[in-house]
Amino acid sequence: MSINLNLPEIEPRERRLGSILSFHGKASQLYEKSLGAKLKMQDRTFSQCGSCASGCAFVSNSIILDAAVVNHAPIGCAGDFSGFNNVRHQGATHRGLKADNLKAISTNLEEKDTIYGGADKLMEAIREAKKRFNPKAIFINTSCASGIIGDDVESVADELEQELGITIVPVYCEGFKSKIWSTGFDATAHGIVRKLVKPAQKKSKDIVNVFNFQGSHSFTDVLGKIGLKPKYLFPFSNVEDLERMSEAVASTHICETLGTYISAALEEVFGVPEVKAPVPYGIEWTDEWLRELGRITNREKLVEKVIIEEHERIKPKLDELKSKLIGKRVYVLAGDSFVHSIVSACRSLGLEVVGGTAFHHDQVYDNDYGEVNSIGNMVKMTGDVENYTVCNKQPYEFIHFLKELKPDVLVVRHGQISTVGIKLGIPSFQVTDANLGIAYDGVVELGDKIYETLRTRKLVENIAKHSESPYTDWWLKQDPFTFEKGER
Amino acid sequence: MSNIIEQPRYSCALGAQQTVLTIPRAIPIVHSGPGCSSKIHGALATSAGYQGEGYAGGSHVPCTNSAEKEVVFGGEKRLEETIEGSLKVLKGDLFVVLTGCTSEIVGDDSESVTTKYREEGYPIVIAETGGFKGSNYYGHELVLKAIINQLIGDVKPKVRQRVVNVFSVVPFQNPNWRGDLQEIKQLLNSIGLEVNILFGYESAGVSEWRDIPNAEFNLAFISMGRNRNRRIT
Numbered sequence: 087m088s089i090n091l092n093l094p095e096i097e098p099r100e101r102r103l104g105s106i107l108s109f110h111g112k113a114s115q116l117y118e119k120s121l122g123a124k125l126k127m128q129d130r131t132f133s134q135c136g137s138c139a140s141g142c143a144f145v146s147n148s149i150i151l152d153a154a155v156v157n158h159a160p161i162g163c164a165g166d167f168s169g170f171n172n173v174r175h176q177g178a179t180h181r182g183l184k185a186d187n188l189k190a191i192s193t194n195l196e197e198k199d200t201i202y203g204g205a206d207k208l209m210e211a212i213r214e215a216k217k218r219f220n221p222k223a224i225f226i227n228t229s230c231a232s233g234i235i236g237d238d239v240e241s242v243a244d245e246l247e248q249e250l251g252i253t254i255v256p257v258y259c260e261g262f263k264s265k266i267w268s269t270g271f272d273a274t275a276h277g278i279v280r281k282l283v284k285p286a287q288k289k290s291k292d293i294v295n296v297f298n299f300q301g302s303h304s305f306t307d308v309l310g311k312i313g314l315k316p317k318y319l320f321p322f323s324n325v326e327d328l329e330r331m332s333e334a335v336a337s338t339h340i341c342e343t344l345g346t347y348i349s350a351a352l353e354e355v356f357g358v359p360e361v362k363a364p365v366p367y368g369i370e371w372t373d374e375w376l377r378e379l380g381r382i383t384n385r386e387k388l389v390e391k392v393i394i395e396e397h398e399r400i401k402p403k404l405d406e407l408k409s410k411l412i413g414k415r416v417y418v419l420a421g422d423s424f425v426h427s428i429v430s431a432c433r434s435l436g437l438e439v440v441g442g443t444a445f446h447h448d449q450v451y452d453n454d455y456g457e458v459n460s461i462g463n464m465v466k467m468t469g470d471v472e473n474y475t476v477c478n479k480q481p482y483e484f485i486h487f488l489k490e491l492k493p494d495v496l497v498v499r500h501g502q503i504s505t506v507g508i509k510l511g512i513p514s515f516q517v518t519d520a521n522l523g524i525a526y527d528g529v530v531e532l533g534d535k536i537y538e539t540l541r542t543r544k545l546v547e548n549i550a551k552h553s554e555s556p557y558t559d560w561w562l563k564q565d566p567f568t569f570e571k572g573e574r
Numbered sequence: 575m576s577n578i579i580e581q582p583r584y585s586c587a588l589g590a591q592q593t594v595l596t597i598p599r600a601i602p603i604v605h606s607g608p609g610c611s612s613k614i615h616g617a618l619a620t621s622a623g624y625q626g627e628g629y630a631g632g633s634h635v636p637c638t639n640s641a642e643k644e645v646v647f648g649g650e651k652r653l654e655e656t657i658e659g660s661l662k663v664l665k666g667d668l669f670v671v672l673t674g675c676t677s678e679i680v681g682d683d684s685e686s687v688t689t690k691y692r693e694e695g696y697p698i699v700i701a702e703t704g705g706f707k708g709s710n711y712y713g714h715e716l717v718l719k720a721i722i723n724q725l726i727g728d729v730k731p732k733v734r735q736r737v738v739n740v741f742s743v744v745p746f747q748n749p750n751w752r753g754d755l756q757e758i759k760q761l762l763n764s765i766g767l768e769v770n771i772l773f774g775y776e777s778a779g780v781s782e783w784r785d786i787p788n789a790e791f792n793l794a795f796i797s798m799g800r801n802r803n804r805r806i807t
Contacts (some may be wrong), residue, residue: 117581119675130653130654131656131659132656132657132658132659132660132662133635133636133637133638133659134633134634134635134636134637135604135608135610135611135612135633135635135637135639136608136609136612136637136639137608137609137612137634138607138608138609138610138612138613138795139609141609141610141612141613153613159707160586160675161582161586161705161707162585162586162587162588162589162610162614162617162710162711163582163586163610163613163705164579164582165585165586165589165613165614165617165618166584166613166616167581167582167617168581168616168617168621168622169583169616169617169620171581172621187581188581191579191581192578192579192580192582193578194577194578194579195705195706196707196708197704197706199706200706202784205576210578210653211578211747212624214578218580229675230607230674230675230676230679231675231676231679231705231706232678234645234675234679234680235679261608261609261610262605262607262608262640262641262642262644262676263641264641264643265608265639265641267608269608269717274617284746290677295789298664301739336665347593356597363743370660376644386666391769418798446768477637478608480635481633482663482664500633501616501635502612502615502632502633505626505627505632505633506632506633506634523786541691544702554629555635555665555667556601556629556664556666557663557664557665558662558663558664560662561663561664569659
């Protein structure tokens with residue numbers, strides 16, 4: 087994969103990474119079929135609402151402390167502003183920072199703008215953002231409406247950069263352009279690499295780029311043990327941190343789905359090596375991740391020592407958790423690679439993984455390293471997952487698997503998904519802080535949370551008793567894949 | 575002076591999805607891009623005081639998840655498939671098709687698609703709620719009109735004494751709507767009125783909406799209520 091910074095827009099994942107939205111079988115089968123990216127995207131004739139790229143783009147650029155975002159869209163597209171304002175406040179508390187409000191403005195496109203164009207309104211919103219927030223950079227997040235009417239966002243950005251003297255970063259994240267909402271992560275990343283990152287003046291010896299969401303600073307301890315310091319990106323970073331990402335000794339991330347485009351771009355364009363190992367979820371994956379970091383930064387001996395010490399340190403707590411969780415069956419629902427990470431951590435806790443549903447599947451990554459293939463790592467290092475499916479949320483499909491497999495607990499990443507489990511009477515844990523399961527302490531923390539969740543069974547069963555399912559009896563007797571098109 | 579917004583406290587016309595969800599066993603079918611429905615749930619349910627998903631809200635909402643293909647070649651076929659599926663998979667007494675920016679800018683004739691199913695006898699109506707057209711207050715009004723005009727239509731009212739229709743808060747936009755409506759209904763009952771409250775736990779659902787023409791009068795607990803009242807009657 088080559089990164090082309092001359093293009094303002096990246097290709098959507100379905101064209102770049104061969105991403106797909108439907109599969110059912112064993113995880114190992116999906117891994118094997120994905121080698122060579124031969125699987126084709128298949129649609130469904132019936133679907134329930136998914137999410138869009140603009141949401142993921144906003145996740146990545148709305149919490150950069152001294153930057154602002156102009157959402158060039160009708161007001162409904164700013165439906166995530168209030169949620170991210172909340173996230174920003176919560177995240178700041180996690181990180182020990184002063185909580186402040188989101189620096190974002192919606193251009194509030196109206197009917198007349200869809201006819202006469204919205205460029206003037208966009209310019210005004212950018213000027214207003216500069217006046218209100220005095221940011222060091224402004225992101226323009228596009229929308230379905232601005233994309234279809236064809237507003238020339240690139241020219242507006244260029245013109246106002248001259249006028250205002252700050253960098254303006256267009257982020258092309260129109261919802262309709264990609265069926266894979268994670269394309270939005272790449273859209274923000276591409277904008278940042280294209281417009282903000284500068285070549286390194288001086289290379290750092292100990293700073294590691296950590297691409298993550300707004301979660302807790304769970305990399306600090308583990309990296310500190312081998313003399314490295316994390317630079318958490320992009321949420322809660324500054325524009326200057328983004329400009330200097332090229333100075334880092336390596337790049338790592340919490341999830342391949344989130345971090346591989348930016349890591350690959352920094353490696354290819356600025357020579358910052360990507361950590362070519364599984365992400366640090368689960369004991370074995372954390373070992374491998376540390377070893378690779380040790381290799382990149384010449385700390386191999388120290389790493390081996392730390393691994394032994396850490397295993398010993400967490401053993402009593404881990405043994406206690408394993409004895410509490412023994413025989414418990416877990417089902418995981420999350421976005422692509424995050425499923426594999428949670429499965430890895432659950433298996434370190436001795437849990438039985440009865441199934442997993444990923445909300446999309448990337449057949450390849452933006453780099454060519456087999457070591458970064460999360461489904462391959464899961465299958466090869468932790469074992470197969472017998473019941474593995476891919477769909478873009480679609481609760482009408484996955485309730486079938488949950489009813490059939492009857493797991494003791496669900497672990498999910500997305501809002502609105504844990505609700506589905508709870509209504510079926512299954513205790514459900516939503517991993518709202520994606521940094522929760524990181525490294526050795528993360529396994530223990532996740533175990534604690536799962537144990538707490540298991541103890542909600544009576545409450546959840548009671549809720550289920552009083553919930554009416556919106557699905558017809560006819561549907562509950564059908565093959566869950568009835569509405570999937572193409573080869574099955 | 576334009577009207578850009580920093581901290582929005584409302585959503586777009588498609589936000590009427592939440593209005594539909596507050597009618598017992600009514601289900602929205604959203605013909606829009608893939609993120610609209612979730613963002614609206616985020617704005618009007620989650621971030622507006624964790625109001626929940628109810629019977630078929632949240633991730634259960636049927637949606638065409640329109641993509642490049644539907645924008646370039648039109649999305650009518652996709653809407654048809656989604657309606658077909660919704661009618662089979664979901665238990666609803668009323669389905670309300672709601673259109674978003676994508677389908678409205680490209681000019682899908684969503685109304686014809688929907689009308690075909692209504693003529694076949696399915697309880698299905700359509701409100702054209704493209705997000706750029708206005709706020710969810712406006713969308714709420716479009717949904718009221720759609721149900722009254724398309725589901726009820728021209729019927730001869732059999733007016734019953736002391737029956738009232740209540741048009742009140744915009745559900746979800748006002749986080750206390752459930753309690754407010756419950757209390758309003760109780761107060762009216764206590765002075766001997768029979769109430770079509772229309773939304774929430776106290777409503778009998780679609781049968782109550784069909785009863786709207788039979789009421790003796792409308793009660794509007796809203797500013798601008800007089801105008802709205804006139805339009806509806």
